[in-house]
Amino acid sequence: MAERTYLEAIRQGLAEEMARDERVYAIGEDIGAYGGAFKVTEGLLDRFGAERVIDTPISETAIIGAAIGSAYVGMRPVAELQFIDFVACCFNILTNFAAKSRYRWGAGVPMVVRGPCGGGVSGGPFHSANPEAHFLHTPGLKIVEPSTAYDAKGLIKAAVRDDDPVLFLEHKFLYRRVKDEVPDADYVVPIGQAVVRRPGDDVTVVTFGAMTYTALEAAEQLAQRDVEVEVIDLRTLSPLDHETVLKSLAKTNKIVVLHEAQRTGGIGAEIAAAITERGFEHLDAPPVRLASLDTPVPYNPALEAAFRPGVEQIVAAVGQLVEY
Amino acid sequence: MPTSTATRPSEDLTRDDRLELYYFARLTRDIEERLAVLYRQNKVVGGLYRSLGQEGESVASAYALAEDDAVAALIRNLGSLIVQGIRPRAVFSQYMAKGTSPTRGRDLNLHFSHIPDDGGPIVVGPISMLGDLVPVMAGVGLGARMQGRSLVGMTYIGDGGTSTGAFHEGMNFAAVQKLPLVVIAEDNKYAYSTPVSQQMALARIDQRADAYGIPHEMVDGNDMLAVYDAARRAVVRARQGDGPSLVGVDTMRMRGHAEHDDMRYMSKPLLDAWKARDPIARYRDHLIETEIATETDLADIDAMSLAYAEAEAELAEAEPAPDPDTAAGGVFAGEHFQPTVDIVHSPFRKKRGAPRHAPAAEARS
Numbered sequence A: 001m002a003e004r005t006y007l008e009a010i011r012q013g014l015a016e017e018m019a020r021d022e023r024v025y026a027i028g029e030d031i032g033a034y035g036g037a038f039k040v041t042e043g044l045l046d047r048f049g050a051e052r053v054i055d056t057p058i059s060e061t062a063i064i065g066a067a068i069g070s071a072y073v074g075m076r077p078v079a080e081l082q083f084i085d086f087v088a089c090c091f092n093i094l095t096n097f098a099a100k101s102r103y104r105w106g107a108g109v110p111m112v113v114r115g116p117c118g119g120g121v122s123g124g125p126f127h128s129a130n131p132e133a134h135f136l137h138t139p140g141l142k143i144v145e146p147s148t149a150y151d152a153k154g155l156i157k158a159a160v161r162d163d164d165p166v167l168f169l170e171h172k173f174l175y176r177r178v179k180d181e182v183p184d185a186d187y188v189v190p191i192g193q194a195v196v197r198r199p200g201d202d203v204t205v206v207t208f209g210a211m212t213y214t215a216l217e218a219a220e221q222l223a224q225r226d227v228e229v230e231v232i233d234l235r236t237l238s239p240l241d242h243e244t245v246l247k248s249l250a251k252t253n254k255i256v257v258l259h260e261a262q263r264t265g266g267i268g269a270e271i272a273a274a275i276t277e278r279g280f281e282h283l284d285a286p287p288v289r290l291a292s293l294d295t296p297v298p299y300n301p302a303l304e305a306a307f308r309p310g311v312e313q314i315v316a317a318v319g320q321l322v323e324y
Numbered sequence B: 001m002p003t004s005t006a007t008r009p010s011e012d013l014t015r016d017d018r019l020e021l022y023y024f025a026r027l028t029r030d031i032e033e034r035l036a037v038l039y040r041q042n043k044v045v046g047g048l049y050r051s052l053g054q055e056g057e058s059v060a061s062a063y064a065l066a067e068d069d070a071v072a073a074l075i076r077n078l079g080s081l082i083v084q085g086i087r088p089r090a091v092f093s094q095y096m097a098k099g100t101s102p103t104r105g106r107d108l109n110l111h112f113s114h115i116p117d118d119g120g121p122i123v124v125g126p127i128s129m130l131g132d133l134v135p136v137m138a139g140v141g142l143g144a145r146m147q148g149r150s151l152v153g154m155t156y157i158g159d160g161g162t163s164t165g166a167f168h169e170g171m172n173f174a175a176v177q178k179l180p181l182v183v184i185a186e187d188n189k190y191a192y193s194t195p196v197s198q199q200m201a202l203a204r205i206d207q208r209a210d211a212y213g214i215p216h217e218m219v220d221g222n223d224m225l226a227v228y229d230a231a232r233r234a235v236v237r238a239r240q241g242d243g244p245s246l247v248g249v250d251t252m253r254m255r256g257h258a259e260h261d262d263m264r265y266m267s268k269p270l271l272d273a274w275k276a277r278d279p280i281a282r283y284r285d286h287l288i289e290t291e292i293a294t295e296t297d298l299a300d301i302d303a304m305s306l307a308y309a310e311a312e313a314e315l316a317e318a319e320p321a322p323d324p325d326t327a328a329g330g331v332f333a334g335e336h337f338q339p340t341v342d343i344v345h346s347p348f349r350k351k352r353g354a355p356r357h358a359p360a361a362e363a364r365s
């Protein structure tokens, strides 16, 4: 087994799937000779040729539309959006064409739409988005966001093999900062399963993506005060694995939902509602949401730090829950 | 890049082909007339969108495809679906939101698809958002090309629809990739109530294609053979690997946007002028003048078409409504929703035996 970065793991997963199944191909902007804005697809052009690594005009609707059409006739496209913020440019064709297709007429769209999401790198208002809530509210789309390199490879492979459209969110802060053991073997991480990253009895923190590491850091600090936090990494955001969350809640009776996207109408609201409906008798305190401010993502590092929830807020929120 | 109009592929059409073209146009109109009755009887659940006056261009353009090519019709292209063998009953039951319709009552009118794994005509249904079918059909061509299939895709766009970003992105992508796509751009003078002059500053809709560097031409959309010729030239180019083309059709929407529309914004003299150019009547006269068919031959086809449309409507009317429990599920794979669409062959196809545009015919065109 080798240590690989999150980014290398995605690339390896993609290359393995393209080698395994000739129906799989990549399409997007600057993904060929340049290897993609973040170099996720580097080397794929040399290995698989321009027929299967297709550089497109700056046309997000055409990218997703072409992916849909080719999927109808039996291909398995993996479309890259240069930054996930640009999903806004193809929101219509993704939510209206791809997502509704199976329900309307039974035609599945086995397509992966992948792209870098998230902040912490001073990307500013248009290169930092965490758009999951828009798509959580779209029946017919699955949403995945890995936090480890191991999961990144296993989930991209599962996404490629899935018979429905999967939005694959890659947290750009993690691309080169996260490195863990990634088997060279063929494996998938099933879509729809959360994982407990750190067990604990006192308070549950539910999160995903880069915030998983923020939560783990807070848990480490809290452990020094004898507060044991259980950290759950959702990994799949739609469909949500409510069972893993409820099981943890039954043990800790106190819960924080943490995410990087803006607070209002965010995925945390859905999780908090589900916990309240289905786990009310386990709650010893109201569920707490920690999320970003209801503003666009600011550019200046100090402003962005103030915008996003950090270790301090988690420690404070957990502390208050313990006292509740 | 206006194309050469030197070749007339319609000269290769047999007598049966020519009669079949007439039959398809006639059947399209008969189905819609029947739908108009059902609409007035409140049996159509949603709106009714007629193609009155445009049946000829839908039929003649789709007739240029081989039978297992892919077509993506808009809601006014019933004729294209009829040519590709979609059973009329499916259309009636869609409009009446039946539980046994191709979408099981989940979507309306021509919003359904038929994508067989094992050959046969491919139909990709539209979504309401205009323009999206262009990139999607570019993708059908892209996928087919990667698989080494010699499939051609055809889709339609209204004068209004050509103003969308999706149309532009799809056309440009198809052009850059040289995809096997034929786009029929219909200038029917209005987009809902908006005249073409407020849609584009171009003299002719086909000039949209100049932006993509692809072949285009403008034809009289109410002259069925002219439409067939232009579409056929484009299909042959696409299949030879010469990339996409756009065919502009000059036609007229003879009804309102939908049956509820009072048409107050439409000019009466304009409608009268176009009424005299009705595509089916013109083609009928042509068949008689050129002695391809007699009045009796055509009256027989008229009767056959009408009887078929009425019988299919009756069958659809008797279909059950969907079980309300079926509203749930079917969003993801494995949730058991496998709709089917019946594909039928016209009496002329049965007589002919071979499919239209067998590869040998293609080589000749």
Ligand SMILES: Cc1ncc(C[n+]2csc(CCOP(=O)(O)OP(=O)(O)O)c2C)c(N)n1
Residues within 6 Å of the ligand: B076, B128, B129, B130, B131, B157, B158, B159, B160, B161, B162, B164, B186, B188, B190, B191, B192, B253, B257
């Ligand atoms: C993107 C988009 N905006 C608005 C509408 C609403 N709408 C439906 S049909 C129509 C007019 C379409 O005109 P045109 O494209 O010329 O086609 P025609 O109806 O004339 O066949 C409009 C505005 C739509 N379907 N899609």
Ligand SMILES: [Mg+2]
Residues within 6 Å of the ligand: B158, B159, B160, B186, B187, B188, B189, B190, B191, B192
């Ligand atoms: Mg129009």
